[in-house]
Amino acid sequence: MNKFLATTAIILLTAGTSLAGTFTFPSDEPAATVEIPDDWQPTETDYGVEGNSPDHGTYISFDVAGAEDMEKVISDTFAFLEQNGVTPDPASQTESKGEQNGMAYETLSWKGTDKEGxxxxGVGIVTLSPEKIAIVTYWASAETEEKNMPEVNKILSSIKPAG
Incomplete structure (x- = not known):
């Protein structure tokens, strides 16, 4: 059964693939790289890079912070969600921890609402190095989340420390 699930996951991850660009962020002091498909129209932000799925139902961003600006970047992440009308349901919060590409990560996830429903x-923290973390922000409509999840998983699995 596990082999079947693993094979299915690989097939889902490779289905519907579009060209992707590799982004090193932030551009002034590169700390990480991530691959985001061109049709997600990735753009540089103050601390990293962001993109939206072609159907505009899924948003993902990656921001880098160090010890000196970690609190500000995390605070800015939640302010950004609030400014965009994204409201988490605190009762639905879940937490997870793991490792990917040799980097530890922690995530907090919620169900909630935005202007569309x-x-x-999700907000995740990926340890890039002892000095730097990447903060991953994710929000997806209930309608499009399942359809966009294979591409989201590919994006998330592509994050690596720069250099």
Whole structure:
């Protein structure tokens, strides 16, 4: 059964693939790289890079912070969600921890709403190095989340420390 699930996951991850660009962020002091498909129209932000799925139902961003600006970047992440009308349901919060590409990560996820209706919200912290973390922000409409998840998983699995 596990082999079947693993094979299915690989097939889902490779289905519907579009060209992707590799982004090193932030551009002034590169700390990480991530691959985001061109049709997600990735753009540089103050601390990293962001993109939206072609159907505009899924948003993902990656921001880098160090010890000196970690609190500000995390605070800015939650302010950004609030400014965009994204409201998590605190009762739905889940937490997870793991490792990917040799980097430890922690995530907080919620069900919630935005201006369009029900959404899933996620904020993750990926340890890039002892000095730097990447903060991953994710929000997806309930309608499009399942369809966009294979591409989201590919994006998330592509994050690596720069250099």
């Amino acid at each position: 029900p959404v899933t919200i």
